[in-house]
Amino acid sequence: MTNPTNANKTRHYEGNPQKNSPALGATLAYLGINGLLALLHGSQGCSSFIRLQLSRHYKEPIPLNSTALLEDSVIFGGWEHLKKGIEVAADKYKPQIIGVMSTGLTETYGDDMVSALSSLRSERPDLKELPIVLSSTPDYMGSMQEGYQRTVEALLTTLAGPSSKTLEPSGSKFNSTFNDVSVPSIALLPGCHLTPGDVDELKEIVMEFGFSPITIPDLSISLDGHAELEAAPVVQGGTLLEDFQRLSKCKACLSFGLSMETSGEILKRTHEIPHHNFPSITGLAASDEFVLTLAKLSSKPIPEKLLRQRSRLLDTLADYHDQLGSLKTAIALEMDLLYSLASCLVEVGAEISVALAASRAGIHKLSLPIPIEVGDLETLEERGGRSRLIIANSNGRQAAGVLKLPHLRAGLPVFDWVGYPQKCWIGYSGTQQFLFDTLNSLS
Amino acid sequence: MFTNLTKLDLKDKKCMSDAGSPKLCMKALPGEGAERSCAYDGARVVLMPITDAAHLVHGPIACAGNSWDNRGARSSGSQLFRRGLTTDIMENDVIYGGETKLKDSILEIAANHDPKAIFVYATCVSSLIGDDVEKICQEAETELTIPVIAVNCPGFLGDKNIGNRIAGEVLYDRVIGTGSGPSEKIPLSINLIGEYNIAGDLWGVLPDLKNLGIKLQTAITGDAKFEDLRSAHRASLNVLICSKSLTNLVRKMEIRYGIPFMEGSFYGIHDTSETLIKIAKALGDPDLLERTLVYVGKKEEETRKVIAGYKALLENKQAVLFTGGVKTWSMVSTLAELGINILAGGTQNSTPEDFQRMKELMDPSAQIIEDTSSAGFLKIIAEKKPDLIVAGGKTKYLAHKTRTPFLDINHGRKLPYAGYEGMITFAETLTRTVLSPVWGHLRRKFPPKEGEQVD
Ligand code: SF4
Numbered sequence: 090m091t092n093p094t095n096a097n098k099t100r101h102y103e104g105n106p107q108k109n110s111p112a113l114g115a116t117l118a119y120l121g122i123n124g125l126l127a128l129l130h131g132s133q134g135c136s137s138f139i140r141l142q143l144s145r146h147y148k149e150p151i152p153l154n155s156t157a158l159l160e161d162s163v164i165f166g167g168w169e170h171l172k173k174g175i176e177v178a179a180d181k182y183k184p185q186i187i188g189v190m191s192t193g194l195t196e197t198y199g200d201d202m203v204s205a206l207s208s209l210r211s212e213r214p215d216l217k218e219l220p221i222v223l224s225s226t227p228d229y230m231g232s233m234q235e236g237y238q239r240t241v242e243a244l245l246t247t248l249a250g251p252s253s254k255t256l257e258p259s260g261s262k263f264n265s266t267f268n269d270v271s272v273p274s275i276a277l278l279p280g281c282h283l284t285p286g287d288v289d290e291l292k293e294i295v296m297e298f299g300f301s302p303i304t305i306p307d308l309s310i311s312l313d314g315h316a317e318l319e320a321a322p323v324v325q326g327g328t329l330l331e332d333f334q335r336l337s338k339c340k341a342c343l344s345f346g347l348s349m350e351t352s353g354e355i356l357k358r359t360h361e362i363p364h365h366n367f368p369s370i371t372g373l374a375a376s377d378e379f380v381l382t383l384a385k386l387s388s389k390p391i392p393e394k395l396l397r398q399r400s401r402l403l404d405t406l407a408d409y410h411d412q413l414g415s416l417k418t419a420i421a422l423e424m425d426l427l428y429s430l431a432s433c434l435v436e437v438g439a440e441i442s443v444a445l446a447a448s449r450a451g452i453h454k455l456s457l458p459i460p461i462e463v464g465d466l467e468t469l470e471e472r473g474g475r476s477r478l479i480i481a482n483s484n485g486r487q488a489a490g491v492l493k494l495p496h497l498r499a500g501l502p503v504f505d506w507v508g509y510p511q512k513c514w515i516g517y518s519g520t521q522q523f524l525f526d527t528l529n530s531l532s
Numbered sequence: 533m534f535t536n537l538t539k540l541d542l543k544d545k546k547c548m549s550d551a552g553s554p555k556l557c558m559k560a561l562p563g564e565g566a567e568r569s570c571a572y573d574g575a576r577v578v579l580m581p582i583t584d585a586a587h588l589v590h591g592p593i594a595c596a597g598n599s600w601d602n603r604g605a606r607s608s609g610s611q612l613f614r615r616g617l618t619t620d621i622m623e624n625d626v627i628y629g630g631e632t633k634l635k636d637s638i639l640e641i642a643a644n645h646d647p648k649a650i651f652v653y654a655t656c657v658s659s660l661i662g663d664d665v666e667k668i669c670q671e672a673e674t675e676l677t678i679p680v681i682a683v684n685c686p687g688f689l690g691d692k693n694i695g696n697r698i699a700g701e702v703l704y705d706r707v708i709g710t711g712s713g714p715s716e717k718i719p720l721s722i723n724l725i726g727e728y729n730i731a732g733d734l735w736g737v738l739p740d741l742k743n744l745g746i747k748l749q750t751a752i753t754g755d756a757k758f759e760d761l762r763s764a765h766r767a768s769l770n771v772l773i774c775s776k777s778l779t780n781l782v783r784k785m786e787i788r789y790g791i792p793f794m795e796g797s798f799y800g801i802h803d804t805s806e807t808l809i810k811i812a813k814a815l816g817d818p819d820l821l822e823r824t825l826v827y828v829g830k831k832e833e834e835t836r837k838v839i840a841g842y843k844a845l846l847e848n849k850q851a852v853l854f855t856g857g858v859k860t861w862s863m864v865s866t867l868a869e870l871g872i873n874i875l876a877g878g879t880q881n882s883t884p885e886d887f888q889r890m891k892e893l894m895d896p897s898a899q900i901i902e903d904t905s906s907a908g909f910l911k912i913i914a915e916k917k918p919d920l921i922v923a924g925g926k927t928k929y930l931a932h933k934t935r936t937p938f939l940d941i942n943h944g945r946k947l948p949y950a951g952y953e954g955m956i957t958f959a960e961t962l963t964r965t966v967l968s969p970v971w972g973h974l975r976r977k978f979p980p981k982e983g984e985q986v987d
Binding site for chain 1: 561562563564568569570571572573588591592593594595596597598599600601602611614615616617618619620621622623625626633636637640641644656657660661687688689690691905906907910926927928929930933
């Protein structure tokens with residue numbers, strides 16, 4: 090591969106990958122939609138591995154079905170299996186919506202999901218009304234971030250359009266849908282670099298300005314790890330289906346992470362609402378920009394609470410400026426999270442020694458003082474030596490062990506530190522927490 | 533390059549759908565939600581614990597990326613096996629083929645990591661685009677001084693069991709008996725087959741073997757070094773642990789090397805003793821047998837004394853047993869030892885034989901779980917309202933939502949449960965789980981109804 094941005098020029102294999110499969114990213118996006126049944130079009134191994142990986146990160150059951158392809162369908166195409174899969178899932182589990190994602194296997198032999206779906210709908214007229222989203226996520230293109238991004242785009246294109254049919258409110262007690270028309274709504278599109286804890290905070294901040302947020306997908310009320318939920322094989326909590334139809338009434342759309350920019354543009358086009366993309370909302374300047382945008386959109390002053398948080402953050406910066414300034418960090422993460430955390434560290438005077446992204450997406454659009462390269466965790470091990478800290482997902486533990494360096498867990502999977510999905514590293518107080526966690530991981 | 537299944541002796545077996553066992557080898561229905569994983573997963577479970585070998589997955593990120601270093605197999609030496617290595621097939625490789633990249637990767641890994649052997653796993657996409665993994669491995673081998681072994685296990689061939697068997701074939705064809713050392717039998721030596729040293733299980737059994745004067749030639753493949761596996765044919769006896777899926781391997785070893793085999797399990801007091809006695813008998817040394825009888829008697833007494841306190845606390849608790857693995861029947865007797873009743877039992881990846889065995893061991897009133905999907909599992913829990921759930925890690929977080937005490941017995945666990953020591957650990961952990969105060973908090977209604985006391 091002659092990729093100029095690839096860090097391991099001398100290697101053809103991937104050693105200790107930091108990537109996750111795009112289909113895993115797709116699953117994650119689907120897991121934020123209430124009443125959805127996720128169906129992976131592929132063999133059962135892929136879905137098993139995704140369930141395990143997400144499960145050990147979130148400590149939650151992961152509802153994910155597959156079309157269970159076997160050798161015969163590989164030879165003759167999986168078209169019929171896909172139809173059958175949707176049918177069985179719809180009949181057995183009665184989901185409100187089905188989300189399908191493809192895999193390397195089905196994309197390699199070119200299964201046409203769209204035509205499979207329309208053929209099924211003509212055979213089963215009773216399924217015509219069931220919303221079905223198709224997301225194309227071949228394993229050999231990109232990482233988790235790309236799969237998540239494509240799936241949010243597919244969700245919006247399929248469900249956010251002007252619709253003739255009005256959906257009955259399903260009135261789940263877990264969703265904070267505001268039906269009060271006097272409260273202006275705002276659409277939030279969080280990228281997969283944000284934890285359920287981050288998304289929670291995001292909504293809080295927006296509500297401080299008097300907005301009612303519609304969050305797509307909303308992991309903060311599906312994968313937040315609460316015990317109040319009865320278990321079921323479909324997603325419980327998350328964005329309500331009828332929320333998609335309220336999107337047209339939104340005052341604006343805010344998207345988070347560069348990977349969510351296209352999704353925001355889709356909403357902008359469809360509903361003619363303004364769109365703002367925030368590549369990061371971790372760090373002082375990034376939080377300032379976010380808060381100022383909200384103030385402008387709401388024509389309200391910045392709430393006292395947020396100003397207070399900002400002033401606390403400033404105090405922290407002063408108190409720890411020397412420790413932060415002497416930090417030298419090697420980071421390997423998916424692009425949006427890499428950029429968010431690294432730019433925050435740079436902003437407070439820390440040095441980034443190595444920046445390795447899981448895939449190429451956004452690599453030419455976002456910049457740090459040093460070039461961002463695509464790389465695996467074996468590269469981190471080879472190049473992280475002169476740093477004081479490693480920031481990577483839990484799989485970075487082998488590199489950290491070899492280099493004898495402290496290792497701040499971030500990204501996915503994080504399975505050997507507790508509470509990561511509930512962590513909040515965005516906004517003023519989240520940024521403060523991130524800096525605390527960073528400094529504490531050194532001791 | 534499609535695998536010739538008839539050659540692998542996989543498709544000729546008829547399903548045992550009679551005698552009340554669910555149709556275990558029935559194909560999973562699309563969309564149904566069964567969780568049987570894939571052949572590649574089955575092969576890696578068997579081969580990846582080989583500690584000083586490199587394991588290269590020829591496929592896109594889906595196969596290795598989501599799964600490397602995620603099993604609890606432990607090593608006393610090399611940690612190379614834990615490294616995630618993949619060719620990470622990209623779009624270009626899909627179009628132009630991935631053989632060159634594979635060859636380069638093999639050579640680079642040999643240079644960078646100094647493995648004793650390299651196993652190369654073919655997966656769905658690499659098979660579909662027609663990469664000849666076998667040929668590339670042969671080519672690479674001529675340029676290297678170590679074996680480069682193709683494992684042809686694309687996931688679409690079937691479930692984990694099929695992958696286990698493929699791995700067994702690979703060990704038989706390419707590893708066992710290939711060393712340059714002597715090949716005469718070592719007296720009183722055994723191989724433990726299907727023991728992967730999860731959470732250090734093997735280390736719980738080794739002291740007993742040592743005390744009895746039995747030599748472990750190698751485990752297949754827990755904490756195994758490649759060289760030891762090569763001389764696995766020098767063992768006097770093969771002991772198949774808990775699983776039928778490597779039966780093909782021991783059968784073939786019996787024919788070629790004259791090594792008899794037996795089945796055994798080191799889960800629970802009863803099974804541990806029985807297995808040790810069976811080993812002693814099979815090794816045919818009267819002295820050893822006598823020693824073993826005395827030894828297990830003493831060990832049983834010691835162990836029972838220690839677990840008596842736990843048993844008193846667990847007696848008559850009602851359990852649902854649900855494993856994704858193959859230890860189900862062994863777990864039935866382990867739970868019985870602690871006085872626990874089994875209300876319902878189910879298993880996903882066991883062979884029909886394993887399954888029948890479990891059924892025989894359970895109380896006739898115990899229900900067999902037929903629907904092994906999450907939905908089926910939840911239904912059983914709702915119906916049976918057990919005091920505890922003993923299951924594989926996959927079910928863990930689902931079980932927690934039912935607010936029922938849960939114990940993980942599969943690869944996700946941190947503690948060894950094998951042997952007499954393991955039984956004590958198991959009883960201790962189970963008691964801690966069942967008696968944990970958290971379940972009470974989970975079940976208490978809040979806020980209390982008017983007039984009720986908050987306790
Ligand atoms: S089913 Fe195929 S593509 Fe999926 S993990 Fe298994 S081998 Fe890889």
